[in-house]
Amino acid sequence: MKTVVHTAKRFAIPVTFTDFKEVTKAGLTISVVFSSIAGYLLGMVEFDWLSFFLLVFGGYCLVGASNAYNQVIEKDLDALMNRTKNRPVPSGRMSVNTALGIAVVMTLFGLVALYILNPKTAMFGAISLFLYTSAYTPLKTKTPLSVFVGAFPGAIPFMLGWVAATNEFGIEPGTLFMIQFFWQFPHFWALGWMLDEDYKKGGFKMLPTGKKDKGTALQIIMYTFWMIIISIIPVFGITGRLHLSIPAAILVFLLGLGMLFYAFRLYEKRDNKSAKRLMLASVSYITLMQLVYVVDKFI
Structure with missing residues (x-):
């Protein structure tokens, strides 16, 4: 039993708050959420704290999840570049399974929060997540057109805020x-x-x-x-x-x-x-x- 506990401690990779911020790219995520807030304020007729909270929380979760998925997919490539080699996953400070777990949990929380807000907002949030991880990310090594593809999920947040406030597109x-x-x-x-x-x-x-x-x-x-x-x-x-x-x-x-x-x-x-x-x-x-x-x- 002692051997098992010792082995588990040896291979455990604790998740620090700093690594969590890095794997979800907190700074970038906050700037994206800011766009959603601007869109919400433009679309709203009356300010509603619950809707506002669900948008901010759900938006942060989905953008953070997108970034975590991205770093899992690109971990080997990130290790080759100076600007990314010290990220939690390629540096070994965070395991792939841990990063993937964070991404999955944040995806679920984000989609549920936006769905409670209204289904259209959740739908556009899901589309953004899918395009970013399943289209833009793999295309980056294939063609410069990846920037064109990535511009679609990247343009959704400003629009998303309006849809969150009005439930209309x-x-x-x-x-x-x-x-x-x-x-x-x-x-x-x-x-x-x-x-x-x-x-x-x-x-x-x-x-x-x-x-x-x-x-x-x-x-x-x-x-x-x-x-x-x-x-x-x-x-x-x-x-x-x-x-x-x-x-x-x-x-x-x-x-x-x-x-x-x-x-x-x-x-x-x-x-x-x-x-x-x-x-x-x-x-x-x-x-x-x-x-x-x-x-x-x-x-």
């Missing part, structure tokens, strides 16, 4: 979806540009042309341009209950121009420093744009 959440859909291309291609050498160690094909060249930079400019156009469409009164005042539209437009400026700088310089600036500008844009939309609704 229409032009309003569709517009929110399209804004975040087009935003992801310059964001992830800037990130892919910065980390291209490291990504290649894992066999990931993230840039549209496969190279850090003018072709990739030009596509970044094009998608940024369309992102700006779609972001101000609600000012024209053609997106149902989703409205944007003229001052708010001007502000969103200026924020977009700032991001477009860094996209052109990347085209001109074609270096990692410019790519990093664009990536940071894209993070600022999506956050500030959503805040402008929300504040504009309530003033």
